Amino acid sequence: HGLFSAPDRFNNLINDFRLTKQPWQVWTYAYPASQDFERDAQQLADLLEQHQKEYDEITIIGHSLGGLISQEAVHRADVAKKIDSSQYSFLPKVKKIIIAGSPNKGSPAIEIYKNFENFIINSNSSIGKPFIINSSIVQILTNGIEIPRVKGVSYIAVAGTKSFPFNEYYFLTPKRTPNDGI
Numbered sequence: 001h002g003l004f005s006a007p008d009r010f011n012n013l014i015n016d017f018r019l020t021k022q023p024w025q026v027w028t029y030a031y032p033a034s035q036d037f038e039r040d041a042q043q044l045a046d047l048l049e050q051h052q053k054e055y056d057e058i059t060i061i062g063h064s065l066g067g068l069i070s071q072e073a074v075h076r077a078d079v080a081k082k083i084d085s086s087q088y089s090f091l092p093k094v095k096k097i098i099i100a101g102s103p104n105k106g107s108p109a110i111e112i113y114k115n116f117e118n119f120i121i122n123s124n125s126s127i128g129k130p131f132i133i134n135s136s137i138v139q140i141l142t143n144g145i146e147i148p149r150v151k152g153v154s155y156i157a158v159a160g161t162k163s164f165p166f167n168e169y170y171f172l173t174p175k176r177t178p179n180d181g182i
Contacts, residue, residue, distance in 0.1 A: 002064030003033055003133065025055065031069060033133040037140055041072035045088065048073070052090035059096040067102030068140065071147040078150040100158040106144035114138070
């Protein structure tokens with residue numbers, strides 16, 4: 001899932017898989033954006049390892065920030081496995097990582113969040129506290145992150161090329177300029 005979202009956002013899609021008896025198990029991973037980016041990724045890698053005997057092949061689908069966390073989790077597992085081959089036995093089972101709308105190069109929308117965060121901090125209000133995200137995540141969403149690819153894993157990126165009003169209003173993106181679909 002993406003920032004300020006949760007796995008239940010995908011319940012309708014998951015239910016479609018179950019109702020149509022698709023030959024896949026669908027698992028979700030919830031991460032707190034208040035936690036450090038690296039810790040979120042490490043916890044996903046550890047969770048995949050913990051359940052590795054329950055599946056033969058893995059395709060990871062990550063939306064927005066979830067796509068970055070997914071890529072980092074697999075990369076971290078790869079680095080650890082090169083040091084100790086007994087680690088992260090799930091890794092050879094990862095065949096694809098599909099990222100949808102992931103801000104690999106950063107996101108212009110983070111500026112709106114930074115203004116909101118400053119307002120929350122300066123207002124002494126507890127209403128917005130759940131929306132405070134970890135500074136490592138803010139940094140990544142501001143500048144982007146280059147996560148090395150893992151050999152043997154197919155990476156598929158789904159990104160928009162058509163502007164829509166949110167993007168045009170806040171970022172004055174010309175309608176014909178390809179963009180990340182924010």
